Amino acid sequence: MHDRELYPIGDAARRSGLSVSAVRFYADAGVVEPTRLNEAGHRFYDVGAIARLELVRTLRELDTDLGEIRRLLGGGTTLHDLLTTHLEIVERHERTLRARRAVLRTLIRQGGTTAQADLMHKLVSMTDEERERVVDDFWNEVGEGLDVPDGFVDRLRTMRPVLPADPTADQLEAWIELADLVRDAEFRDSVRTYLRDTYSTPEGQTVASAPVQDFIHTDGAALVGEILAVHRAGESPRSPRAQEAVVRFMEAATALSGMTLTPEFRDRMAEGYRRIPDLMRQIAEEDAASEGPVYDDTHGRYLALVAAVNGTAPEEGPEDLPYAWIADAMRAPTTGP
Structure with missing residues (x-):
């Protein structure tokens, strides 16, 4: 499509993925008005208007109401801004679907309950700060009073999960399992017991000492x-x-x-x-x-x-x-x- 070329309503509908009646509705509702009307009253749309129609279609598929759509399309946005907004919405929706898929796959594998489903949704929706707090709480409890050389627990603490901004379903599933484990009192006690039994012995103390750990890593x-x-x-x-x-x-x-x-x-x-x-x-x-x-x-x-x-x-x-x-x-x- 050329930036200055005008397209009749049928072409605009086909290119945007909407029906002709839907294009008319959004024009009459003042959401996406035609670029020009000819002498016979036929509606024509340019590339920018068609991009707006495509964005409207995506937003409606995501159950966005007309008021919110008007807000997003207001302010005389440029074609580049429209496309950027469209991409951000699609990517955000994709991340949401990926998180839901990870939760569903984990629930199916574990045979989870409604309460577990609610918990898993909260886990995948955590902010970076909330995830950091969960891991810190785990190591604070595991390391409290542990008879190991100074600095050893702090070294273990640095080996922590960092969920990327655009995680895969497998990464989300791993985070769900990890977050569930580190919040579990029995798992915390097991890790603490393993570390105590392994690194509180004379040989273990040597392995856990700062010089040896620095050499190992x-x-x-x-x-x-x-x-x-x-x-x-x-x-x-x-x-x-x-x-x-x-x-x-x-x-x-x-x-x-x-x-x-x-x-x-x-x-x-x-x-x-x-x-x-x-x-x-x-x-x-x-x-x-x-x-x-x-x-x-x-x-x-x-x-x-x-x-x-x-x-x-x-x-x-x-x-x-x-x-x-x-x-x-x-x-x-x-x-x-």
Whole structure:
């Protein structure tokens, strides 16, 4: 369509998706008047008027009353303003439908009640500040009086959901589940019990200490990333590139305890890494038989849902690491006769 071209009422109706009688009604009601009447009294519409008719059609489909429509179309708005308003309304309606779909899918999956439906609608309609408050309340209760090193709970608190402005249905469903969980007293108690049992022991206190946590989440993570990149490239664990990466990691790890990396310590670390898959299988079996809180059902579930809400790929789990390859790389070089 050309900006200055005029279209008879039949074309305007077809282009706007309205019936001819509806176009006449909105003209007579003073909502969208024709651009021009010819000598015979026939109505003609330009591009701007047709855009207004399209917006009217959308607003009526959303059950907007005529008074509100007149307000939106008033003030001599430009075509660009009309199109921008139209897009904002459609996108807002799309977000509303997406939220409703997430609620319905969750209710169907859970077999929810009317009360649960009301709660879920409130959860997906929360402001950013309200969502922050829900998560803060959770960590305030979980961390109160917990016997762990200073700053550890604050570090856990930073791993929190941030629902984007235009979330997908999957992100909304993850938020509904997460918000429901963190408000649940039994889940809070389970997470608290898991963290206490795991990080209040001498070994756990060491892992939860600031230097070790900083290493795990910053330098150590980057160094492990370098090792994995070498492995994915198909390099031998004894190649110069693999040795350079693994030695950097081991030197940084031993420096945490003020030790020096010796051939004997390299071999001990290598043996430790070689045994990790067996230890993980043993832990999994113990968790399966345990009646107490375990990682996957507590803090692990929280982190998985946070990743889903934030739309971030889950981090490579410990079970995915090439432990045998890393152990071979860590082994101290043999000295020939």
